[in-house]
Amino acid sequence: MTTRIDRRFETVQAEGRPAFVTYIMGGDPDYETSLRIMKALPGAGSDVIELGMPFSDPMADGPTIQAAGLRALKAGQTLRKTLEMVRAFREEDNETPIVMMGYYNPIYVYGVERFLDDAVNAGIDGLIVVDLPPEMDAELCLPAIQHGINFIRLATPTTDDRRLPAVLKNTSGFVYYVSMNGITGTAIADTSAVNEAVARIKGHTDLPVCVGFGVKTPEQARAIGASADGVVVGTAIVAAIANAAGDPVEAATALVRELADATRNARLAQAAL
Template sequence: MTDTRIDRRMSKLKQEGRPALVTYLMAGDPDYENSLAIMRGLPKAGSDIIELGMPFSDPMADGPAIQAAGLRALKAGQTLATTLAMAADFRQQDDETPIVLMGYYNPIYIYGVDRFLADAKASGIDGLIVVDLPPEMDEELCIPALKAGINFIRLATPTTDDKRLPKVLENTSGFVYYVSMTGITGSALTDTSKVGAAVARIKGHTDLPVCVGFGVKTAEQARAIGASADGVVVGTAIVNAVANVIGPDGRLTANPAEAVATLVEGLSQGVRRSRLAPAQ
């Protein structure tokens, strides 16, 4: 597989000696135009890789905040086709920042795998995280995606033991996403001291970068996780920043792109400080 934007970005950050800040937003939340504005503001705010959520009506692994974001997006008319269109719109101004689509297999299956991969590639998509496709189903999407030049990023969790890990990593590319706790997204953050040991264990099985997510909400947490991980993933905090500017009547009370950019700038500073020696 040829170098992707993800490979190039992770390699560049490794040379710079700092972890990546990976930011998740739900495509189409609160609507297409505002969502695109949020996405366009992320790189300037300090995001290194963008995860674009594909809204789905039955998101079993998502916490309440991301579920609510997905429902808002669906209500506003977001589809898999418009999510790809959003990536293509973003690419008109930014051809460097990697985009990873994250979600469930059902919308892709309905869209048609071959058509989806062709359209995703044409829209500038670099990677996929499909949470409900285990390695045993790699022929469904993972192998075709790799052949199309799109990274297939797999999740590892605290319950993924050393016997299971090689299977999980078998066709993974781009990076490994370590979910630092069991349960749904947006739960309380795990003990950051355990993250280092978990990252080291995964690295014993692969040369791929390891990005850590689930529960990161503050610059301090981002700094702590970035000290041992190759990347820090933030999702629920960003989705909440959008939800917080939506009034009870559904109207915006402030600019969501500005709210998200302010949050991401702080997280970015935390990530950038993660490899600095602590002040004496």
Template sequence: MTTRIETRFAALQAEGRPALVTFIMAGDPDGETTLAVLNALPAAGADLIELGMPFSDPMADGPAIQRAGLRALQGGETLARTLETVRAFREGDAATPIILMGYFNPVYIYGVERFVADAKSAGVDGLIVVDLPPEMDDELCLPAVRGGLNFVRLATPTTDEKRLPAVLKNTSGFVYYVSINGITGSAAPDASAVSAAVQRIKGQTSLPVCVGFGVRTAEQARAIGRHADGVVVGSALVAALEAAVEGGTPAMVEAVTSLVRELADGLSECKLAAA
């Protein structure tokens, strides 16, 4: 069965343009705001949405996303609430792919089989779980795939030719290339290095390759989008929301969507290069 992620990338390939993949944290600063932002993202230009599952020890995340997760947890966000937010989003949007991104601990506590079933029922399309290496595919990756979810794996600048086949083995939906060595939002990616890395990965898989970690501006998105099937932006959106928090939900929605529109406009110029 074809997933929404696969359907969306096929459509984007036909259009000849890279995807804009956006990340926000579930429950930041509350569920109402999360749902409002989710509902507004597709019209602003988001092609796929990553929704963070807040966790108390986010080892791969930089300060902006760490603070977002803390705000969410302090506001009472749980994995069950996150799934209900996805379910509510699906009432008005049956097409935009939703990928839950985070760490294994909340899923383990929830129960893997129950989580996979509930996530699929809520309308989740894929998972990115950054602390589960390929050697632990039996824990969640394979149950997720059997349950109809894509399992998106991360490759990094240190993923060498010997390691890459293991990373790609059970990956589906797309490959997420981490463009820098370090945590989210900590540095800007180098477009030439990213281009070489994407081509190296594409030599071993037919999956789309999306690039994230460190992309903050339309100019950076455009530079990366010339070489990749998609560009992932997270920390910049989370920081924009944080800066507008005192204005309430409407201000936070506008802060995020205005940046998404800028990023989408930047990527639109990549059409001929990506075709």
């Protein structure tokens, strides 16, 4: 089964460029504003949207995304409302891939089968659940695949060649390479080391490899996009929303446009060197 994610990566690869993947926290700073931001992202240059599921104990998230999750929860965001956001988005956009990202606990409480049924009906294309290792694929990964939802796995600098096959076994859509060990939003690792890691992963899979956790500037986006199949930006966008002096939608889309342009031109910049 071909998903929106598969089609989008086929398109950007045919265009000879990396994809630009954006992350926002569902319901931050409130439902309506978050939905407005989400609807504006494709027009600003986002190829794939990662939508965070707010959770009270986000162990892999840095302070910026933790704060966004707490704002969303305080404003009344729930997993059901996050699914409603996707459904509302799909009323106007049936092409942009949407990946829900977060932790297993809210899904477990919601009920796995109920969640997957509702996710399909809402228009979800993929899942990134950071606290479910391959040894727990029966919990959510395999049922998600049976529902036609891509299950996207994280690889890290410590994922060596012995571990990588297990990580890749049931992964689909794309592989998310975490550019450093630690929490989101910290400084990105040396780009040459990231490029080497991407090449190593691509030696084990035909899936696109996207790089995130720390990409904040156009320069970083260009450097990563020269070798990766996609560049993921989250913390910088979430910070722009939180720190907006005016309309958070304008603050987010202005940054996304700048980073999207840098990502799209990454291969051209590399060729000119």
